[in-house]
Amino acid sequence: xxxxxxxxxxxxxxxxxxxxxxxxxxxxxxxxxxxxxxxxxxxxxxxxxxxxxxxxxxxxxxxxxxxxxxxxxxxxxxxxxxxxxxxxxxxxxxxxxxxxxxxxxxxxxxxxxxxxxxxxxxxxxxxxxxxxxxxxxxxxxxxxxxxxxxxxxxxxxxxxxxxxxxxxxxxxxxxxxxxxxxxxxxxxxxxxxxxxxxxxxxxxxxxxxxxxxxxxxxxxxxxxxxxxxxxxxxxxxxxxxxxxxxxxxxxxxxxxxxxxxxxxxxxxxxxxxxxxxxxxxxxxxxxxxxxxxxxxxxxxxxxxxxxxxxxxxxxxxxxxxxxxxxxxxxxxxxxxxxxxxxxxx
Amino acid sequence: xxxxxxxxxxxxxxxxxxxxxxxxxxxxxxxxxxxxxxxxxxxxxxxxxxxxxxxxxxxxxxxxxxxxxxxxxxxxxxxxxxxxxxxxxxxxxxxxxxxxxxxxxxxxxxxxxxxxxxxxxxxxxxxxxxxxxxxxxxxxxxxxxxxxxxxxxxxxxxxxxxxxxxx
Numbered sequence: 001x002x003x004x005x006x007x008x009x010x011x012x013x014x015x016x017x018x019x020x021x022x023x024x025x026x027x028x029x030x031x032x033x034x035x036x037x038x039x040x041x042x043x044x045x046x047x048x049x050x051x052x053x054x055x056x057x058x059x060x061x062x063x064x065x066x067x068x069x070x071x072x073x074x075x076x077x078x079x080x081x082x083x084x085x086x087x088x089x090x091x092x093x094x095x096x097x098x099x100x101x102x103x104x105x106x107x108x109x110x111x112x113x114x115x116x117x118x119x120x121x122x123x124x125x126x127x128x129x130x131x132x133x134x135x136x137x138x139x140x141x142x143x144x145x146x147x148x149x150x151x152x153x154x155x156x157x158x159x160x161x162x163x164x165x166x167x168x169x170x171x172x173x174x175x176x177x178x179x180x181x182x183x184x185x186x187x188x189x190x191x192x193x194x195x196x197x198x199x200x201x202x203x204x205x206x207x208x209x210x211x212x213x214x215x216x217x218x219x220x221x222x223x224x225x226x227x228x229x230x231x232x233x234x235x236x237x238x239x240x241x242x243x244x245x246x247x248x249x250x251x252x253x254x255x256x257x258x259x260x261x262x263x264x265x266x267x268x269x270x271x272x273x274x275x276x277x278x279x280x281x282x283x284x285x286x287x288x289x290x291x292x293x294x295x296x297x298x299x300x301x302x303x304x305x306x307x308x309x310x311x312x313x314x315x316x317x318x319x320x321x322x323x324x325x326x327x328x329x330x331x332x333x334x335x336x337x338x339x340x341x342x343x344x345x
Numbered sequence: 346x347x348x349x350x351x352x353x354x355x356x357x358x359x360x361x362x363x364x365x366x367x368x369x370x371x372x373x374x375x376x377x378x379x380x381x382x383x384x385x386x387x388x389x390x391x392x393x394x395x396x397x398x399x400x401x402x403x404x405x406x407x408x409x410x411x412x413x414x415x416x417x418x419x420x421x422x423x424x425x426x427x428x429x430x431x432x433x434x435x436x437x438x439x440x441x442x443x444x445x446x447x448x449x450x451x452x453x454x455x456x457x458x459x460x461x462x463x464x465x466x467x468x469x470x471x472x473x474x475x476x477x478x479x480x481x482x483x484x485x486x487x488x489x490x491x492x493x494x495x496x497x498x499x500x501x502x503x504x505x506x507x508x509x510x511x512x
Binding site: 099130132135140142143145149150153172 | 347350374376377380383387399400402403404406407410411412414415418419470471472473
């Protein structure tokens with residue numbers, strides 16, 4: 001049914017496990033654990049790679065050299081950073097709501113890690129190909145709001161609280177246009193299944209059919225993941241670091257990990273929803289195309305992030321509600337008319 | 346084996362849902378109550394998934410724990426009173442409350458016992474399409490009425506937010 005190296009690799013692993021253990025349910029469990037471990041490794045590695053990548057790209061755009069002391073050409077900088085973060089003193093501020101404060105960074109990581117289960121990395125290589133895939137994915141990403149708010153509230157700091165409130169305003173405000181923009185894709189595909197969405201792009205990518213939705217998506221994706229031109233949640237010049245002002249060491253690193261994991265997520269989602277997923281010319285296997293497109297997307301998002309100045313909070317919110325949402329609704333209408341005309345012809 | 350794991354999952358889930366729901370009522374801190382309510386919503390969402398109702402489960406995540414809960418938490422945080430002691434207002438009407446709750450439990454037990462369990466375990470694999478079919482064909486009128494009501498609420502909220510002078 002499926003082809004591709006990754007799929008047959010998984011299949012042969014399953015056969016080996018079946019011959020070793022024999023009980024189907026245990027094999028299923030073991031396979032799920034292996035897949036989840038691989039996904040978590042991908043997530044952790046992305047943070048390691050993107051920290052360095054971000055600093056190098058930022059430096060390149062701002063005509064600097066960037067990290068260049070640790071290792072050849074500064075390659076080991078993120079390893080050094082990691083060691084430093086582990087070694088840092090764990091400061092617990094006075095007057096905080098301890099439970100919420102401790103839970104916030106941990107809970108933040110859960111949805112970020114969970115959505116990796118819905119990404120089709122190659123033909124048939126997807127951990128949970130559920131019927132309501134895309135919708136469930138958006139629903140899970142919307143859960144990241146509350147941990148930010150928890151962190152902001154429990155820190156007993158005005159900067160953190162303002163940051164938390166901004167998170168809510170921004171994420172709720174931009175989720176609506178994002179959902180409506182993605183509606184066009186669902187209408188054309190006729191399914192919410194992630195694999196079906198990729199399958200529907202085997203001939204024409206959705207960036208061609210849905211250019212308006214693509215534009216709305218890249219803006220809302222930058223907002224939802226707190227990327228630079230829209231990172232008002234942590235606007236350093238205004239509110240220090242927003243919800244994670246009061247966190248240090250590894251607790252702060254968890255916020256950081258979630259942020260880079262989200263950056264990779266929006267790269268993967270752009271690839272899957274608009275750029276044909278793992279589809280590509282035959283000379284490279286599907287997962288190679290997938291990662292090439294994903295990294296190009298991430299590069300694009302970083303480029304945008306370091307080029308534009310940060311948006312102001314009020315103008316950003318009114319832009320979301322008064323410009324993006326109407327355009328997204330018009331896109332839904334146009335797509336409907338388009339589908340009708342196509343069916344009639 | 347499958348049956349056993351399935352039952353175990355259900356009881357763990359039920360314990361989480363009931364535990365967090367109790368926490369909402371018992372917690373002395375209003376913000377904690379609101380956050381526990383979110384946890385309860387997530388538990389209910391997972392329960393929907395357990396029953397193979399994918400779409401309803403995702404809806405529960407999106408609307409309840411993603412939208413409603415956040416609004417409640419924000420409301421609680423913004424309306425926190427700084428003069429009094431923090432937390433949920435408690436009172437001494439324990440006996441009355443016990444009576445009311447007991448009555449409710451009795452009614453619920455009656456409802457559960459008198460409702461026949463649906464025969465067979467068939468669940469359509471594609472709940473989304475069937476739901477859409479029902480909403481846009483059979484129940485189109487209630488659907489549209491609800492939509493109009495929501496629109497009216499939206500306009501009302503804008504007028505309230507703008508105040509008397511400007512609107």
